[in-house]
Amino acid sequence: MNGYWFRYSLLEWCREMEAEWASVKGQLRESEEEQALKLWEENLLTLKTKAENSMEEETLYAEARNLYDEFANYLSGPEAENERQQGQRLQPVPIGGHKLPPLPYAYNALEPVIAEEIMRLHHSKHHQSYVDGLNKAENEMQKARQNGDFGLIKHWEREAAFHGAGHYLHTIFWSIMSPNGGGTPKGQLGKAINDSFGSFEKFKKHFSEAAKNVEAVGWAILVWSPRSHRLEILQAEKHQNLSQWDVVPLLVLDVWEHAYYLQYKNERAKYVDNWWRIVNWNEVEQRFNKARTIAWQPF
Numbered sequence: 001m002n003g004y005w006f007r008y009s010l011l012e013w014c015r016e017m018e019a020e021w022a023s024v025k026g027q028l029r030e031s032e033e034e035q036a037l038k039l040w041e042e043n044l045l046t047l048k049t050k051a052e053n054s055m056e057e058e059t060l061y062a063e064a065r066n067l068y069d070e071f072a073n074y075l076s077g078p079e080a081e082n083e084r085q086q087g088q089r090l091q092p093v094p095i096g097g098h099k100l101p102p103l104p105y106a107y108n109a110l111e112p113v114i115a116e117e118i119m120r121l122h123h124s125k126h127h128q129s130y131v132d133g134l135n136k137a138e139n140e141m142q143k144a145r146q147n148g149d150f151g152l153i154k155h156w157e158r159e160a161a162f163h164g165a166g167h168y169l170h171t172i173f174w175s176i177m178s179p180n181g182g183g184t185p186k187g188q189l190g191k192a193i194n195d196s197f198g199s200f201e202k203f204k205k206h207f208s209e210a211a212k213n214v215e216a217v218g219w220a221i222l223v224w225s226p227r228s229h230r231l232e233i234l235q236a237e238k239h240q241n242l243s244q245w246d247v248v249p250l251l252v253l254d255v256w257e258h259a260y261y262l263q264y265k266n267e268r269a270k271y272v273d274n275w276w277r278i279v280n281w282n283e284v285e286q287r288f289n290k291a292r293t294i295a296w297q298p299f
Contacts, residue, residue, distance in 0.1 A: 133163030
């Protein structure tokens with residue numbers, strides 16, 4: 001991206017992370033990780049200074065991504081971080097305890113492909129509503145288990161499916177985009193795409209057409225199938241309809257109108273075509289490398 005614009009968006013991201021940090025700093029410091037947290041805060045300030053004086057975009061973006069990952073770890077709590085370091089099981093999210101993840105970049109970082117206003121509304125309003133809806137559904141189902149009244153279980157199961165799928169897909173969506181994205185996938189992911197679809201261009205055409213032709217609102221999703229041992233492209237209407245079980249999402253594209261309408265109006269195809277410029281293939285490949293270690297008996 002343009003050097004001036006990169007510097008501006010990185011400084012905006014630093015300011016947003018400072019605001020996120022300020023909102024949770026007190027409770028995190030009670031976690032007995034004060035020294036590590038103090039170092040994180042110093043590193044954020046150092047990055048902010050570098051952003052004002054350096055044009056090394058890839059290095060700065062890598063540092064920002066590391067800080068974002070560390071912050072997300074702290075939000076998960078010290079027990080989860082200790083288990084991560086020891087290679088043990090992560091702590092589960094408590095029933096009704098899902099949280100909105102912070103973005104790994106500023107709201108304006110994906111411009112001109114996706115406008116700041118869209119990103120701000122999409123993340124802080126729409127995604128938050130899925131988090132809230134999922135938490136409410138989980139809490140209501142817990143009440144049903146406690147009091148034995150399952151009269152509304154059909155409703156709350158639907159709510160959990162809709163809002164849960166929305167929360168999980170959006171969490172993937174933010175991470176598979178980057179201001180330094182675009183290009184083509186490399187390594188094992190690139191090979192797997194060629195093996196599964198014939199070439200990257202054939203894959204890109206197939207994925208784009210799936211996204212452009214989802215009826216009403218929904219997603220296009222590249223998945224790894226542990227059962228068939230290959231990559232597949234799926235659509236999802238709403239967040240959950242028309243999907244398959246036992247697959248691992250790798251690359252997702254939100255084509256609900258709230259993801260593009262303020263900028264692209266009814267030109268979904270233009271949004272889809274431009275979106276390829278911000279795909280974070282490094283993140284997609286990391287997901288793929290983990291997913292392909294899962295392989296069930298094929299049927």
